[in-house]
Amino acid sequence: MTEPITGGRAAADADWWRQAVVYQIYPRSFADANGDGIGDLPGITSRAGYLADLGVDAVWLSPFYPSALADGGYDVDDYRDVDPRLGSLDDFDVMIKALHDKGIKLIVDIVPNHSSNRHEWFRQALAAPKGSPERDRYVFRDGLGERGELPPADWTSMFGGPAWTPVGDGQWYLHLFAIEQPDFNWRNEEVRADFLTTLRFWSDRGVDGFRVDVAHALAKHLPDDLPSETELAAMDKATGTHLLWDRDEVHDIYADWRRVFDEYDPPRIAVAEAWVNPPWRRARYASAEGLGQAFNFDLLEADFDAGAFRRIITDNLEQAADSGSSTTWVFSNHDVIRHATRYGLPPNGDQPRRSGRAWLLSGGAEPALDAAAGLRRARAATLLMLALPGSAYLYQGEELGLGEVADIPAQDRQDPTFFRSPGVDVGRDGCRVPIPWTTGGDSFGFGDDGAHLPQPEWFGGLSVEAQEGDPASTLALYRDALALRRELQTTEALDWAPSGPEVLHVKRAGGWEAVANFGAGPAPLPEGEVLLASGPVEGGELPPETTVWLRTTA
Ligand code: NOJ
Numbered sequence: 398m399t400e401p402i403t404g405g406r407a408a409a410d411a412d413w414w415r416q417a418v419v420y421q422i423y424p425r426s427f428a429d430a431n432g433d434g435i436g437d438l439p440g441i442t443s444r445a446g447y448l449a450d451l452g453v454d455a456v457w458l459s460p461f462y463p464s465a466l467a468d469g470g471y472d473v474d475d476y477r478d479v480d481p482r483l484g485s486l487d488d489f490d491v492m493i494k495a496l497h498d499k500g501i502k503l504i505v506d507i508v509p510n511h512s513s514n515r516h517e518w519f520r521q522a523l524a525a526p527k528g529s530p531e532r533d534r535y536v537f538r539d540g541l542g543e544r545g546e547l548p549p550a551d552w553t554s555m556f557g558g559p560a561w562t563p564v565g566d567g568q569w570y571l572h573l574f575a576i577e578q579p580d581f582n583w584r585n586e587e588v589r590a591d592f593l594t595t596l597r598f599w600s601d602r603g604v605d606g607f608r609v610d611v612a613h614a615l616a617k618h619l620p621d622d623l624p625s626e627t628e629l630a631a632m633d634k635a636t637g638t639h640l641l642w643d644r645d646e647v648h649d650i651y652a653d654w655r656r657v658f659d660e661y662d663p664p665r666i667a668v669a670e671a672w673v674n675p676p677w678r679r680a681r682y683a684s685a686e687g688l689g690q691a692f693n694f695d696l697l698e699a700d701f702d703a704g705a706f707r708r709i710i711t712d713n714l715e716q717a718a719d720s721g722s723s724t725t726w727v728f729s730n731h732d733v734i735r736h737a738t739r740y741g742l743p744p745n746g747d748q749p750r751r752s753g754r755a756w757l758l759s760g761g762a763e764p765a766l767d768a769a770a771g772l773r774r775a776r777a778a779t780l781l782m783l784a785l786p787g788s789a790y791l792y793q794g795e796e797l798g799l800g801e802v803a804d805i806p807a808q809d810r811q812d813p814t815f816f817r818s819p820g821v822d823v824g825r826d827g828c829r830v831p832i833p834w835t836t837g838g839d840s841f842g843f844g845d846d847g848a849h850l851p852q853p854e855w856f857g858g859l860s861v862e863a864q865e866g867d868p869a870s871t872l873a874l875y876r877d878a879l880a881l882r883r884e885l886q887t888t889e890a891l892d893w894a895p896s897g898p899e900v901l902h903v904k905r906a907g908g909w910e911a912v913a914n915f916g917a918g919p920a921p922l923p924e925g926e927v928l929l930a931s932g933p934v935e936g937g938e939l940p941p942e943t944t945v946w947l948r949t950t951a
């Protein structure tokens with residue numbers, strides 16, 4: 398039986414997402430059309446041509462909703478509006494049309510675990526008494542101690558600091574993230590219904606899908622006697638009964654969402670951000686009765702290492718096949734240190750994702766960064782990833798080979814992790830610096846009047862303008878790879894060809910092969926026409942830390 402070929406812009410069918418290249422835009426840092434230093438929706442519209450030339454199938458837009466930006470927009474005041482600093486609903490309509498006219502789909506971020514503390518419902522909850530329907534939309538508990546002056550539990554939030562905050566009448570509310578992000582109570586029918594309204598609101602406006610923030614946290618079970626932080630940490634996460642994370646009944650919520658998605662033609666799609674363990678628990682989020690797809694962050698967490706990559710690729714393709722979904726590949730996003738930098742730092746034992754933490758804390762001084770090696774490895778890893786079955790999620794600026802900005806002065810920092818974890822974590826601002834469009838000029842072409850996070854001088858050399866027309870540039874590599882990928886796209890299967898321990902050789906149907914040399918020395922270059930390479934290839938050998946795409950007739 399021949400399997401259908403999915404993916405590519407030609408695929409206008411219900412399966413368009415299965416092998417799509419999705420480009421994440423962090424809207425405040427992409428393009429600033431009105432010169433106030435903050436990226437906006439008209440800025441995105443003005444760059445639709447750039448996105449089409451890059452060759453992406455879809456854009457995933459991080460939150461653009463009204464927000465005080467206590468957490469970069471993941472603190473939403475109103476789920477059915479646009480932040481006036483970013484534009485209006487009319488600007489949104491213009492943007493989506495510009496993208497659709499270029500054949501690019503739009504996925505928006507939805508943040509259902511928590512609203513902001515400025516959300517109308519949270520204001521009502523604060524104004525209403527204990528036990529009121531208004532408070533029931535969030536997670537309130539009486540404090541301990543005689544007058545409720547002690548927190549209901551000693552839990553720590555994800556950004557550091559306590560997860561419970563008092564409201565002055567003996568009650569406390571839960572926020573797994575920042576103080577400004579009160580958690581919703583998903584047992585409340587109004588909350589459930591309101592999110593369905595929001596999904597329809599954006600779907601009716603033409604949105605093609607949703608990226609679901611902290612998808613594994615919505616369902617919670619808080620007994621009268623709350624466990625301590627230590628007891629909570631010791632609870633088994635594999636059984637679907639942990640009090641906070643990845644509870645089985647979270648999938649009832651997504652079954653409701655699926656019914657809404659399926660009201661549309663083609664059905665709206667969704668991808669879950671679900672950091673669950675063991676990894677097989679991802680399958681439920683990715684099931685066709687649920688969200689349909691889930692992020693696999695395994696490559697993002699791995700070192701540049703052939704053995705690690707091989708294991709991750711094999712495991713995730715098996716898991717995807719089990720769930721009926723396609724897998725997702727991610728190296729960079731707005732939450733992690735950019736992979737061109739990560740790969741230029743020494744490995745950090747079993748915590749590769751944290752490898753940049755000490756370096757960031759030192760302002761980029763230590764350990765020594767080998768930026769050239771980082772970029773070489775990032776290009777090789779990306780070219781391998783783009784040859785794999787499944788969807789590729791790219792983060793704005795990675796197509797320029799941008800590195801993390803380490804030396805942002807304290808007074809310019811915005812991320813709550815910086816303020817809540819002094820001396821431990823500098824936060825995520827370094828991957829959110831506005832991207833450079835031109836070699837010089839104000840904010841390197843980002844806008845006419847500065848950038849909301851300072852850009853380093855070296856950004857100019859990596860700008861779109863600096864790379865345009867240079868066939869050896871990282872931008873050209875991404876453009877060539879995405880164009881070829883569309884041409885070569887094929888069934889969602891992969892075979893491994895025999896190779897040395899430092900080399901991965903993958904084969905796709907139709908003669909599309911990728912060979913990645915992770916080693917420090919050259920490797921033999923297999924037979925075939927070299928279509929594309931992540932670095933110079935000469936003399937019949939595959940140089941160290943280089944990937945090639947081959948076409949074979951076999
Ligand atoms: C995950 C988002 O990607 C991150 O940026 C945010 O801080 C948390 N969820 C909380 O919403």
Ligand code: CA
Pocket residue numbers: 429430431432433434435436437482
């Ligand atoms: Ca602006």
